[in-house]
Amino acid sequence: MKFLRFESEAAAREVFGLHFVDGAWPAYFATAAVDVVGLVMRPTGEMVDGVPVMAAVPGWHINLSERVPELEPYEVEAPATPDRVFAGSDDVAPPRVPARVTRRQARQALALAGLFAAVQPAIDAIPDPQQRQLAQIEWDDSQDFERERPLLIELGHAIGLDDAGIDALFIRAGGL
Secondary structure, eight states, X not given: OEEEEESSHHHHHHHHGGGOBTTBOOSEETTEEEEEEEEEEXXXXXXXXXXXXXXXXXXXXXXXXXXXGGGGGGEEOOOSSOOOOOSSOOOOOOOOOOSEEEHHHHHHHHHHTTOHHHHHHHHHTOSXXXXXXXXXXXXXXXXXXXXXXXXXXXXXXXXXXXXXXXXXXHHHHHTO
């Protein structure tokens, strides 16, 4: 678990800006699960009518399931006595593989993985001219890429990815 602190919610929103979906905080940033905590309250040690007086810890707080290099400047030490309790398990669910990602997300994920340049040669290597043309049209003109499309799976294998690698690429793309 990685703990992040920003000056304010606005500062956090600025850093996470490209990852918002319909104005909502993202569930994932790259492959890390995102838990937006917001304001953290701690007891001051004072009591009023038997109820502890609480005060806000400075900053806006977000927890991640793992380190994300772009967010390391905002990491803070783990709390000495973390007391946030979730109903049920504290296990982080594995990232969900998106059924589809946008063209931009797919191409950026391929570029970040160092695989973007391998796609065109894989298309060019398709022996059947009609299938090659259909693949080229799909690569050039698709607005979205669907995880279960047979052509996408074939191209993924052609550039060296197994099914788990394709899933990982889709998860990464979904976070962009």
